[in-house]
Amino acid sequence: MDIALDLGTANTRLRINKNGNAIDEPSVIAYNRDNNEILSFGREAYEMLGKTSSRIHVVFPLEGGVIASSGLVEELVNIFMCEVCTSRVVMPRVVACIPGEITEVEKRAIVGAISSFGVRRVLLIESTKAAAFGTGMDIMSPHGCMIVDLGAGTVDAAVMSLGGMSVSKTIKTAGNAMDDEIIKYIRRKHNLIIGKAMATSCKEAIGCVIKPEIEETFRVKGRDSLRGLPKAVEVTSCEIMEAISDITAAIVNTATDVLEDTPPEMLGDIQTDGIMITGGLSQLKGMRELLERETGITVHRAKDPADSVVAGCFEATAFIEEAEAQRANLNPLMTVY
Numbered sequence: 001m002d003i004a005l006d007l008g009t010a011n012t013r014l015r016i017n018k019n020g021n022a023i024d025e026p027s028v029i030a031y032n033r034d035n036n037e038i039l040s041f042g043r044e045a046y047e048m049l050g051k052t053s054s055r056i057h058v059v060f061p062l063e064g065g066v067i068a069s070s071g072l073v074e075e076l077v078n079i080f081m082c083e084v085c086t087s088r089v090v091m092p093r094v095v096a097c098i099p100g101e102i103t104e105v106e107k108r109a110i111v112g113a114i115s116s117f118g119v120r121r122v123l124l125i126e127s128t129k130a131a132a133f134g135t136g137m138d139i140m141s142p143h144g145c146m147i148v149d150l151g152a153g154t155v156d157a158a159v160m161s162l163g164g165m166s167v168s169k170t171i172k173t174a175g176n177a178m179d180d181e182i183i184k185y186i187r188r189k190h191n192l193i194i195g196k197a198m199a200t201s202c203k204e205a206i207g208c209v210i211k212p213e214i215e216e217t218f219r220v221k222g223r224d225s226l227r228g229l230p231k232a233v234e235v236t237s238c239e240i241m242e243a244i245s246d247i248t249a250a251i252v253n254t255a256t257d258v259l260e261d262t263p264p265e266m267l268g269d270i271q272t273d274g275i276m277i278t279g280g281l282s283q284l285k286g287m288r289e290l291l292e293r294e295t296g297i298t299v300h301r302a303k304d305p306a307d308s309v310v311a312g313c314f315e316a317t318a319f320i321e322e323a324e325a326q327r328a329n330l331n332p333l334m335t336v337y
């Protein structure tokens with residue numbers, strides 16, 4: 001059995017066949033601080049965010065695509081893997097994605113968390129490669145193609161050719177950093193303290209990165225920072241655009257920095273084919289148009305952008321034997337552990 005695993009900062013997705021995700025849940029776990037008992041995980045734990053007593057801790061155990069709390073990531077991986085591995089007779093092989101610019105120690109931590117379940121083999125693939133694969137781009141040919149994967153913890157931009165990275169850049173300011181900026185902005189401007197889940201909902205509902213034709217509003221609820229009492233305020237899409245503008249600028253710079261370092265021959269290929277954007281945050285209103293305007297290159301958004309990476313990890317399972325047959329780290333597509 002082969003498993004494709006996208007252990008994301010915000011969401012974990014698992015695939016065991018071509019028919020869509022077997023698991024698609026928030027990467028969240030809730031546990032009792034007193035005895036470390038796991039109380040819930042995934043969507044159910046996400047619903048508890050900010051609503052628990054002090055004894056219960058609800059955490060996202062991954063930050064910026066890497067492990068922040070190894071024990072909890074192991075728990076989360078084990079829970080999700082148990083759901084898809086009905087038979088324990090044959091140990092699965094797992095293809096998991098990793099962000100670009102990750103250290104060997106961080107890679108080993110991810111391999112360790114997955115291996116704790118009892119697997120035959122772990123293979124790691126960069127999320128941009130997986131995303132390219134998942135959107136049907138031919139990354140094995142001598143042809144430059146560019147992907148920008150926009151997630152919660154990282155933005156990964158890369159130009160690939162012949163199965164390898166030509167240029168890549170990763171930043172750790174993405175969807176989560178936007179949520180933090182929204183929280184700060186609403187507190188500063190409206191004296192209103194809101195939680196992370198409220199900020200995320202607001203960003204997903206009305207967030208935008210270019211001035212919208214029709215101004216939308218969203219009712220944010222929280223606590224008045226001056227009086228300490230419940231309060232609700234209508235915020236507009238332009239306010240959210242302003243709140244997240246620094247993060248938006250950092251994302252645009254990441255894409256343009258990669259283009260600036262790309263060899264001219266490959267730039268020609270990218271100008272012809274365009275840039276592909278994937279990841280949940282690629283759905284932010286105006287993101288595609290803004291990147292198009294700032295790079296001067298056509299930008300396409302993947303059909304199911306949040307699923308591109310796990311789809312690509314699944315496509316990569318077809319190359320496991322090939323990768324295993326070569327000596328470790330010689331395969332351009334995946335690293336075998």
Ligand SMILES: Nc1ncnc2c1ncn2[C@@H]1O[C@H](COP(=O)(O)OP(=O)(O)OP(=O)(O)O)[C@@H](O)[C@H]1O
Pocket residue numbers: 007008009010011012064065150151152153154155174175176200203204205207279280281282283284285306
């Ligand atoms: N419709 C939407 N509009 C704006 N943002 C969205 C939308 N849907 C999801 N997002 C944002 O996308 C991010 C999650 O994307 P994704 O699931 O690709 O991240 P991830 O893979 O868990 O993170 P990473 O790859 O950084 O580890 C969150 O910040 C979420 O708020």
Ligand SMILES: [Mg+2]
Pocket residue numbers: 006008009127151152279309
């Ligand atoms: Mg991701």
